[in-house]
Amino acid sequence: MVGVRVLPVGPRAVLLEVADVASAVALAAHCRAASWATEVVPAARTVLLDGLTVPPDRVAAALASWTPEAHAAAPGGLVELPVVLDGADLPDVARLWGCTRTEVVATLTATTFTSAFCGFAPGFSYLSGLPADRTVPRLPSPRPRVPAGSVALAGEWAGVYPTASPGGWRLVGRTDVTLWDADREPPALLAPGTRVRFVEA
Amino acid sequence: MGSSALRVAATGPSVLLQDLGRPGLAHLGVPRSGALDAPAAALARRLVGGAADDAVLEVLLGGLEVVLEADPGSGAWVAVTGAPCSVAVDGRAAPHGRAVWVPAGSRLVLGRPASGLRSYLAVDGGLPVAEVLGSRSSDTLAGVGPAPVRAGDRLPVGVRRGEPGNAEVPPARATGPLRLHPGPRSAWCEDPLAALTSGAWTVGADSDRVGLRLHGDPLARRRTEELPSEGMVLGAVQVPPDGQPVVFLADHPPTGGYPVVAVVEEADLWRCAQLRPGERVRFTRAR
Numbered sequence: 001m002v003g004v005r006v007l008p009v010g011p012r013a014v015l016l017e018v019a020d021v022a023s024a025v026a027l028a029a030h031c032r033a034a035s036w037a038t039e040v041v042p043a044a045r046t047v048l049l050d051g052l053t054v055p056p057d058r059v060a061a062a063l064a065s066w067t068p069e070a071h072a073a074a075p076g077g078l079v080e081l082p083v084v085l086d087g088a089d090l091p092d093v094a095r096l097w098g099c100t101r102t103e104v105v106a107t108l109t110a111t112t113f114t115s116a117f118c119g120f121a122p123g124f125s126y127l128s129g130l131p132a133d134r135t136v137p138r139l140p141s142p143r144p145r146v147p148a149g150s151v152a153l154a155g156e157w158a159g160v161y162p163t164a165s166p167g168g169w170r171l172v173g174r175t176d177v178t179l180w181d182a183d184r185e186p187p188a189l190l191a192p193g194t195r196v197r198f199v200e201a
Numbered sequence: 202m203g204s205s206a207l208r209v210a211a212t213g214p215s216v217l218l219q220d221l222g223r224p225g226l227a228h229l230g231v232p233r234s235g236a237l238d239a240p241a242a243a244l245a246r247r248l249v250g251g252a253a254d255d256a257v258l259e260v261l262l263g264g265l266e267v268v269l270e271a272d273p274g275s276g277a278w279v280a281v282t283g284a285p286c287s288v289a290v291d292g293r294a295a296p297h298g299r300a301v302w303v304p305a306g307s308r309l310v311l312g313r314p315a316s317g318l319r320s321y322l323a324v325d326g327g328l329p330v331a332e333v334l335g336s337r338s339s340d341t342l343a344g345v346g347p348a349p350v351r352a353g354d355r356l357p358v359g360v361r362r363g364e365p366g367n368a369e370v371p372p373a374r375a376t377g378p379l380r381l382h383p384g385p386r387s388a389w390c391e392d393p394l395a396a397l398t399s400g401a402w403t404v405g406a407d408s409d410r411v412g413l414r415l416h417g418d419p420l421a422r423r424r425t426e427e428l429p430s431e432g433m434v435l436g437a438v439q440v441p442p443d444g445q446p447v448v449f450l451a452d453h454p455p456t457g458g459y460p461v462v463a464v465v466e467e468a469d470l471w472r473c474a475q476l477r478p479g480e481r482v483r484f485t486r487a488r
Contacts, residue, residue, distance in 0.1 A: 041455060122343050
């Protein structure tokens, strides 16, 4: 397949589609460095360039030969998050993964995650890096309130709730670290591209 | 000289501080926000001689009453634009769409507009409340920025920097169908531009600053699998599983998981801010 599919999004934006989340992370870093747009918004399989400062054809031409291998992103900064892995859904995750709770904890602490993109709430980072066979479905119905700092899993992702909110992810632990602070620069601790490790507190 | 302020005596359904919003932070999950009828807000600022990024009040369906607290003998230029509402200063009618002098201690009242939804009130020195992430806009989706304005609030008024611009001619306001550009996921519905431009759409009562929700003959989905979440633009026409399109406005989520089949021309988006529930909407293809 072509490295990057360029899809039109009205006159001032393009959506760049790639094969996987690692490519999206690398492409977002590439586009941000190129300063092609006001907004560079990575997601699971795409990068949105919104508020283009160059013509869309120029972006397409510049990316014609782009491959994630040739343009691997420099590894982002590493954040070690102290966590207590005692979440309410840990037994369910162990059952879904067909292993013990201890093995779930071992997998979570052995993985170096990458913040692929933010969504759902300011500073809520979708962390990629779990083994491909370690997915979990969302809860059938979301909890009305998940406390800030909750460490949780859904689909192929791990995440940490930056603020208390309703939520359908499966809770595996918690951290006391502040994930989102509008008065801090940068406000999001786990901005896209950041590498993350869970360390048992 | 003492500091001036607007003391809020009453509000209608919603009064929000808005400026140009927070572009550039979507990758952190922060909505862009900003005045929904941006041209009306810009006109109000120009009329009072304010700066382009001054905060204004976005007043939904009128009902705002404020008292200008300022040194005796002084006052402030204000202007009301957007949805055409009555404007009164101490009970005397004042014009909409013009700079109006409000003496210190006077009460300014905005009535319910005869048409449209959102009126904008600008004050000559701006409303310099604390910025959050570089903006004074209230975002209603994620709660970033100042809280909604309530009765009893005291909003600071900055120092006047310019002269009122009553030579300012309001820009022509386009009418006719909303213009549509192709979106990234057009192939996910059966000829969505044809369906959108031929259909008659009604504005839903659940429309808000996040999106204009439209009701009509549902768009037929060609692909029904789940789309991984992707970045969303202002004006994106998103089609949820029920086929009823939503036009994303300033407080839209930065990413979303329903296919975007079209994008509303940016110059037409102010009209989405002024359409009332029950009003009819038509689309046409942008040239």
